[in-house]
Amino acid sequence: MRIAARRILVIGTSCAGKTTFAAALARRLNLPHVELDALHWGPNWTPRDDFVPQVQRAAATDAWVMDGNYKAVRHLTWSRAELIVWLDYEMGVVVGRALRRTIRRAWTQEMLWSTNRESWRLSFLSRESILVWVLSTWRKRRLGYRKAFSKGGEFSEKPLIRLGDPAATDALLDGLTA
Numbered sequence: 543m544r545i546a547a548r549r550i551l552v553i554g555t556s557c558a559g560k561t562t563f564a565a566a567l568a569r570r571l572n573l574p575h576v577e578l579d580a581l582h583w584g585p586n587w588t589p590r591d592d593f594v595p596q597v598q599r600a601a602a603t604d605a606w607v608m609d610g611n612y613k614a615v616r617h618l619t620w621s622r623a624e625l626i627v628w629l630d631y632e633m634g635v636v637v638g639r640a641l642r643r644t645i646r647r648a649w650t651q652e653m654l655w656s657t658n659r660e661s662w663r664l665s666f667l668s669r670e671s672i673l674v675w676v677l678s679t680w681r682k683r684r685l686g687y688r689k690a691f692s693k694g695g696e697f698s699e700k701p702l703i704r705l706g707d708p709a710a711t712d713a714l715l716d717g718l719t720a
C-alpha cells in the first residue's frame with residue numbers, strides 16, 4: 543500500500559495505541575510526528591495555556607503524522623488532515639492495553655509529558671484514573687466518530703482508513719511501500 547498524504551491524523555479512543563502507531567507511521571513515511579498529549583500537558587497534569595496556538599502552528603505545517611483526540615482543536619487538526627486513520631478497536635482490546643500500559647508506567651515511573659508520571663494512586667484510586675476515563679469515554683467516542691464519518695456527517699468526505707483491530711494496524715504498517 544502506498545500513502546501519498548502528507549498530513550495524517552491518527553484518532554481513536556484513549557489507550558488504543560494512537561501514539562505508538564503514529565510514531566511508527568511517521569518513521570515509515572519519513573514525516574514529523576506530532577503528539578497532541580505532549581502539547582497539551584504541563585507540569586502536575588495541568589493543561590497548558592498555549593495548547594491551541596501550539597496545535598495551530600503544528601497543523602499549519604506542510605507535513606505531519608499527528609495523534610490525539612482533543613475536541614478543542616478538532617477544527618485545526620481534522621480540517622488540515624489529508625487522511626485520517628481511525629483505530630477503532632473493541633472495548634476489551636482498549637481496556638486490556640490501558641491496564642497493561644498503566645501498570646507498566648506506574649511500576650517503572652516512566653517519564654511522560656512535562657515531567658508527569660502515572661502513579662498507583664492516580665491510576666487506580668482516583669476519579670481521574672485513565673482506566674475510568676477509557677471506560678467512560680469509549681462508547682461516546684466511537685459513536686461520535688461514526689457519526690462524523692457517516693454519510694452527511696461533518697467529515698464524511700474526508701479520506702479515512704478505519705482499522706478494526708491491532709492485526710489490521712500491523713498489516714497496514716507492514717504493507718507500506720515507499
